[in-house]
Amino acid sequence: MALSRAQTNSGESLISSTFASRYVRTALPRFRIPEQSIPKDAAYQIINDELMLDGNPRLNLASFVTTWMEPECDKLIQNSVNKNYVDMDEYPVTTEFQNRCVNMIAHLFNAPIGEDETAVGVGTVGSSEAIMLAGLAFKRKWQNKMKAEGKPHDKPNIVTGANVQVCWEKFARYFEVELKEVKLREGYYVMDPAKAVELVDENTICVAAILGSTLNGEFEDVKMLNDLLVAKNRLIRWDTPIHVDAASGGFIAPFIYPELEWDFRLPLVKSINVSGHKYGLVYAGVGWIIWRNKEDLPDELIFHINYLGADQPTFTLNFSKGSSQIIAQYYQLIRLGFEQHNKHVLTLC
Template sequence: MVLSSALPENHYASDSSLHSTFASRYVQDSLPRFRMPEKQIAKEAAYQIISDELMLDGNPRLNLASFVTTWMEPEVDKLILQSLNKNYIDMDEYPITTELQDRCVNMIARLFNAPLKDGEQAVGAGTVGSSEAIMLAGLAFKRKWQNKRKAEGKPYDKPNIVTGANVQVCWEKFARYFEVELKDVKLQEGYYVMDPEKAVELVDENTICVCAILGSTYNGEFEDVKRLNELLEAKNSKTGWDTPIHVDAASGGFIAPFLYPELEWDFRLSCVRSINVSGHKYGLVYAGVGWVVWKSKSDLPEELIFHVNYLGADQPTFTLNFSKGASQIIAQYYQLIRLGFEGYKSIMENCRSNAKVLCDGIRSTGRFDILSKDVGVPVVAFCLKDRSKHDEYEIAENLRRYGWIVPAYTMAPDAQHISLLRVVVREDFSCTLAQRLVNDIHKVLEYLDARPPRLVEAVAAAITHQEPELSSEIVPEGIKISAILNETILGLKSPRRLGSFKTNGVC
């Protein structure tokens, strides 16, 4: 009785919790799309309706298009939850978080063989991802080049950067946003990364840096940074220039040191002055963290570093973002100390092994050419040998029926006539899943082989839409394009009916 007297008389009559059906409680009306709703709703209802919509997203674990980490241990999940409310930029309030970032920078720089003494602090920064890291590295190169040109009394208004046409779009963003000309080396069939000789030919006195990619987005292949360095050293010596190299190691930076320790691509090379890497790729952290490190303090112009007196302390910062979450930086430190060199090496070896299982299975179909390389990111890129009936886009589309998200796309210029499929093998992609994917590829191929080519289907559907009674004549299984063209489109079978049918645009 005490509880009842404390509640309004109409409470139970209006309480939505008394409604027994799911829909009446949560989704009687359409959800807001353009305007904030006038009234609040129960937290359970907000959670439920959003959760239900998110069920229509793909399964991240089966998203083989993404390099981004989709699984971490429960212990690091707890650390992330504990630090979700920390703003990293509040360095004076969260000094331990700042210290963890500095430790990560030190470990990563030394992993890339930066010439540092014992106890010496490395030069670098945590970023939201490799895109921000690339912007920062590019700005450092541009400012350093401009300062040198000004000191020499030379024009400094036309900087350029040399890359391969296979670079990630963030390099194009950097060039456009910060007014730097992008000079790209075109690809060619059979050679899908930047040619070092052609790259160095494009270098001139206005080149702020040459970008090499350790792990092409298209097929995972490593570019030959050592050869690029040799050619650039020779040109610098001949011209008196000091053109540097930046290595975009977004995906390969956490692979090469563990799988290919003898491969020279990092700060061991004289022209390599900065490197970026994505912690949220093979650094094994959820999306939202990247890193950029410089070889020495002289490679980062001091005027780009801001000293902010914010919340009680001087805070040096060199980032495009100000406020950002601290949880991903903490998660990166967890992975570095939890796994150590041995743990990362074991995981990368397992990824490479599973990539080989998948590669062998795809090759065994006899239907595909493998475009990825043995040395590189554990990626399997492949294309159809015969595209006369079906293409890679149809395979990608039909693999979704089994839950797999496998991208189909074209190569960069001048190899865009090559279409391919790509599978990124991450830590959570097991040998069993690799075998399952091969089985499902077999099923998709059998399904597509049993159907007429897509052009035939389009013609048949268009004709039967106009003349339904023709359906039994037009859709015999396995019919060839030539038969459709000769007997149907050319009117040899039904000239009267096709007289009013518009075939332009269909064939």
Template sequence: MVVSSTATDSSENVQSTFASRYVRTSLPRFKMPEQSIPKEAAYQIISDELMLDGNPRLNLASFVTTWMEPECDKLIMDAINKNYVDMDEYPVTTELQNRCVNMIAHLFHAPIGEEEIAIGVGTIGSSEAIMLAGLAFKRKWQNKRKAEGKPYDKPNIVTGANVQVCWEKFARYFEVELKEVKLREGFYVMDPVKAVEMVDENTICVAAILGSTLTGEFEDVKFLNDLLTKKNKETGWDTPIHVDAASGGFIAPFLYPELEWDFRLPLVKSINVSGHKYGLVYAGVGWVVWRTKDDLPEELIFHINYLGADQPTFTLNFSKGSSQIIAQYYQLIRLGFEGYKNVMENCMENAKVLREGIEKMGRFDVVSKDVGVPLVAFALKDCSKHTVFEISESLRRFGWIVPAYTMPPDAQHIAVLRVVIREDFGRSLAVRLIADIEKVLKELDSLPSRVQPRVETKDGNGGGHANKKSEREMQEEITTYWRNLVTGKKTNGVC
């Protein structure tokens, strides 16, 4: 460490050995320094700190792309100073975005001709895409209710409890009730029957997930479409469907072309997909496309001219970089249908290798499905001594970042590990991960248990059963588990 000219608290200052060739005093962490420093020193200080970050290639928690070809990296750097919103100044970039929208719309079987312009927009990610789609549904529902002279102040969306947090954000930010279909053990996606039962006249849409974050499973959008069509006829409503295809939108068309989940189903009015997941682009770019122009209310589109020519815009963000849009276009034309299909098939093959290795250990139940996103989610068969959270913690010693988490209500007593298979996770890494998991299990077996047994009670027939816990109690237990894990105390934990 550099010896400062004055005594300082290391928790309030940033120090770097190599930067001492240029700067001998440490820098404040939370205030702007008074003096400038050489560029070499600034680089080295930041580079030193970033070494403590995890390796993106070994971050198996993330669906987000962590590798692209050098040619695309160069295109990204060439466009790093372009602001996408300046459409008049960068018309070619705008054209590339429009081409991407049309390619994706055709991929999802939008009812448009070869020369027609699809209705859609590039976003920062699927979170923004979902916000835009939700706003379109809310405004269409409100306009219809106003025209009918009915109340329009209590909109709701029906989803499964397995939805990504961005749906909860949309509901809270834009004052829409989120009606969630609870999960159950062994069934970790939305039940279409229960979802349709929850639909009422205030439902602005039902959101289905093509590739659950929890298990990678595709929800049955066709069955949902059929059930909802029947209910709409019976009630006179016209409740639509949005498909959150953030993870699966760039998988299903290539691996499961016969699967009906997209605009082939009449009630599907909009779809979002993450270009930075299996669209194979670095974070962050997402896409949202609508079935027809009528599905996007005109009043949500703004027209500006203070950047040049008249420009229509429908986004939550204004300024954003052009690089990811250009990178998405590169991938679409570079790989084509054949290339994407090859990448997804390879990912699924590597997922199979990992799945078989996990199953062969005999210690886990694999809860992910064969059809869906290429990932492997698995739970301990016996968590009476150790938990998946301990396994996750131990794997970090080998560089692996493998998340452990509990399922949403009413399956929150199930905890799993999840490994996402991306393009840059090859078979050799899968084999290595299997070996490291086996090492971790062997080490944990030799250690005393951190899990205290739950209290058993006797029922009226003399049979034993564990005390049932409320959702709040379960969450408190999980919080206590993590706190005690850090301190090394024994704890009551979930599997």
């Protein structure tokens, strides 16, 4: 092994590099910033050697996240690693690419966008951030409605299957929303739409369906959920909406099951997330959240940043982030088009 670990008498952990040792006389402390600087070649050698102990991403099929892109796209990524996405005035073309991606994905999901309208959505770090934003929008809309009706608005809940990805539990805990989970049963490992609708009450901010369950990839029956919920809403005069977590399925279903109704064709579907870094075929660090229309994203959640120049509306959890993944997503969308996406998806399935 090119690296060895040692401990000083005081118990401090040290790292020595065999190959970089000609540059580095003393071992580096493991958890403290070293006192002295080292040559750049030494820093490279030490880090490169240690990284050899990581797994090989090309052999990692565990999390269905993209691990290979074409060299042309790698070049675009490399050329933009130093661009902070949030400096929208400085990098207006990158912002334009994100807007194009949002609109392309919204059209892919059949959002009802008029001729002169643009889609409502944003690029995120992944589906988890997208889900936090979607959940916040539902919570705020529900609170506004309950306040307007003079009703208590301190016990929101969300209905999901017990098969939801951990990010939903995170959302529930971080943003103080009760998670009401439909139990799975032997032989049925997705959310049962009828049971989900039974769990809906006046405090339900939305029902979340998954298109591509993390457990087994199965699509939940969003159409049946929509129809049952429409009936319940009509009966009780509620308007409980649906969110579709299409982290995996969002870039699969539109290409190989275009007839399947799971998206904005269903009236109660108000927002959809998808991971760009899964079947959007981009390296880790990109997701998308799309809202049906402007009314589904409460205005008070949108921040207007203007200290970097002109007014820029944003709705994200973080401020700064890299631009590369947005550019890479745009590359994949225009490079593959419908034609190649179909082929790619079919080889994956």
